[in-house]
Amino acid sequence: MAIGQFELAVRVLMGLFVVVAPTLLFLGLWKGLTYLRDDELIERARRMEGRSSPSPDPTGIAAFPASAFDGDEGEEAQETVVCDACGTANRAGVRFCRECFGRIPDE
Numbered sequence: 107m108a109i110g111q112f113e114l115a116v117r118v119l120m121g122l123f124v125v126v127a128p129t130l131l132f133l134g135l136w137k138g139l140t141y142l143r144d145d146e147l148i149e150r151a152r153r154m155e156g157r158s159s160p161s162p163d164p165t166g167i168a169a170f171p172a173s174a175f176d177g178d179e180g181e182e183a184q185e186t187v188v189c190d191a192c193g194t195a196n197r198a199g200v201r202f203c204r205e206c207f208g209r210i211p212d213e
């Protein structure tokens with residue numbers, strides 16, 4: 107079956123559009139983000155960060171959850187109740203075992 111010249115041209119153009127359009131959209135997004143970026147604000151935020159906390163992590167994101175998590179864990183490690191059925195150590199105060207879902211009697 108022969109494809110007409112017009113139809114062939116339309117198909118080629120559609121193919122080009124499908125390839126080129128996302129690239130242009132991405133480049134446009136990239137350009138827009140670069141345009142919106144405020145170097146002075148970033149620099150100022152970095153300086154404020156250094157002043158408030160001497161943490162080696164420049165963002166300070168990793169430091170907070172780690173310390174919070176550690177504190178929580180330490181508390182949990184002290185108060186545990188051992189499951190009668192499977193012997194798993196569970197947090198004190200829970201009603202069901204986290205391993206076998208068996209009921210843990212109240213103390």
Ligand SMILES: [Zn+2]
Nearest residue numbers: 189192203206
């Ligand atoms: Zn259990």
